[in-house]
Amino acid sequence: MAPKAHRSPSTLPELRQLILVLLLFVAPVASNAGHDYGDALRKSILFFEGQRSGKIQADQRVKWRRDSAMKDGADHGVDLTGGYYDAGDNVKFGFPMAFTTTLLSWSVIDFGKNMGPELNNAVNAVKWATDYLLKVTAIPDTVFVQVGDAFSDHNCWERPEDMDTLRTAYKVDRAHPGSDVAGETAAALAAASIVFRSRDPAYSSLLLDRAVTVFEFADTYRGAYSSSLRKAVCPFYCDFDGYQDELLWGAAWLHKASRKREYREYIMKNEEILGAGESINEFGWDNKHAGINVLISKEVAMGKADNLLAFKQRADNFICSLLPGISHPQIQYSPGGLLFKVGGSNMQHVTALSFLLLAYSNYISHSNQHVPCGQISASPAQLKQLAKRQVDYILGDNPMKMSYMVGYGARYPLRIHHRASSLPSVGAHPAHIACKAGTRYYLSPDPNPNLLVGAVVGGPNTTDNFPDSRPYFQESEPTTYINAPLVGLLAYFWAH
Structure with a gap:
């Protein structure tokens, strides 16, 4: 038997670095052409108009949607329309x-x-x-959360325009706390206050003041x-990871928005108590730890x-x-190169984690830093390339040669799990479609009659296969929190 080859320790770091570089820069599926990130950006934002609830405005661009849920909040005597x-x-x-938000x-x-x-x-x-979040937080020590x-x-x-299901409004208050959803709402209001700081100072101040009281x-x-x-x-949307991370997340955004020392002191004082170091590779609607860091x-x-x-x-x-080639039990990559985490609607992980890769690469590039990962290090350029690989996969550089954004590219999902998209619009079918009358549209093999342009679906499975079928909701359902971080990613890659 021949002896096993022995590598000198000095060559191992170089070998690992080479493997990492190859994994980061050599895409498993070649792109036929460059992507139109500007077109994808426009469509990713347009998607949100298709998700609107409440009174549809005159400048609405998604014309097949109409007013819906116009009595929300009536059971509590408040106006909860919108959102x-x-x-x-x-x-x-x-x-x-x-x-x-x-x-x-x-x-x-x-x-x-x-x-x-x-x-x-x-x-x-x-x-x-934010107009809606201001409504749900208008009563002190109360947040309407659903x-x-x-x-x-x-x-x-x-259809949302036909809804005759229960529109019960649920709230958290002093007797029924909800630090998780209230903490995230405070973060949203604080972050948005920065968006409007120079555009609408009065509105920005209203958002920040409300963020402070909701966080308290x-x-x-x-x-x-x-x-x-x-x-x-x-x-x-059960809270599986506890409310502690949302309190730190809310404080972090309040510090960024207000620049008040008290929020930095809050973070330092509560860092260990609220478990800041836990679940380091999670980021999404339920777990904010990676985003906080x-x-x-x-x-x-x-x-x-x-x-x-720290x-x-x-x-x-x-x-x-997140780096390919570095073993981590909770992070995988599909054969086609898509980042994968166990659970439904994988694209929520792809876009949110890629957003953090891009944001962090920008932060450390200003001080010419690299990320130390054991015996190797990753440069800001490598982090950007990994994020770009994920975006390009979404837009069509994948084994299915399919864009997972509706309306972008030559081939995209046609039977998404979405009520308004899959049922005939009010304009095309003015008569009411009752609760169970919609089932035949749900089970139909026909494409959805209304194109929800910009919607990014849950995406393919671990073997890069995608069933373009409404009943496969984990793969075919779009969500707002898939698109929200993608907006930032597409903007950056359009400009660069």
Whole structure:
């Protein structure tokens, strides 16, 4: 038997570096042509108009949508019209809507200068959300966190314009706390206040003042909203990771928006108590840890907050966990190169984690830093390339040669899991379509009659296969929190 080859330790780092570079820069599926990131950006923002609830305005560009849910809040004697439907159903879930608002705002804050003529549309998308968030937080120590009974809604396949399902409004308050959804709402209001700081100072001040009071409520009356409202919010947007991360997330955005020392002191004081170092490679509507570390690291990278160095170290660890070729139990890549995490609607992970890769690469590039990952290091350019690989996969550089954004490219999903898109519009079919009458449209093999341009679906499975079929909702359903971070990514790659 021949002896095993022995590599000298000095060559191992170089070999690992070579493997990493190859994985980052050699795409497994060749692109036929460069992508029109500007077109994709326009469509990714347009998608939000198709998700609007409430009174449709005259300048609405998605013409097949009409007014819907015009009595929301009536059961509590308040006006809760407006906001977004989070996905393909007709419920307004406050937790993912607030996260969507935060990420849309972050996209504008970091990449608005790259959006060109689409910047105004992106700002309008933020405002449609914040106008609603101001309504749900108008009563002190109260946040309305959901409108619509999810079980009633999911029992029907109905246009939002036809809804006759229960529009129950659910709230958290002193007796029924919800620090998670309230903390995220505070973060959203604070982040949006930065968006409007120079555009509309009065509106910006209103958002920031409300963020402060909502955060105080979240911090004073601590508890998870899925404990207070379990029957209403679980299993749909149940808080699986606790409310602690949302308190730190809210404080981080309040510090960024207000520049008040008290929020930095809050973060430092509560860092260990609220578990800042946990779940380092998670970022989404339920878990903010990686986002907290990246957001706070900007100040550390700029030399403004050496006392928060632990956040940058955790951000480095998070980035390392995403790199292909570095083993991590919770991060995989499909054969075609798509980042993959266990659970439904994988594209939410792809866009959110790619956004953090891009944001962090920008933060550390200003100080010429690299990310140390054991015996190798990753440059800002490599992080950008990995993020770009994910965006290009979404837009069509994949084994299916399919764009996962509706309306972009030559081939894209035609049978998305989305009620309004899959049922004939009010303009085409003015008569009411009842709860169960929509089932035949749901089961139909025909393409959706209304193109929800810009919608990015949950995406393919771990083997890069995609069933273009409504019943496969984990693959075929779009969500606002898939698109929100993608807006920033597309803006950057359009400009660069």
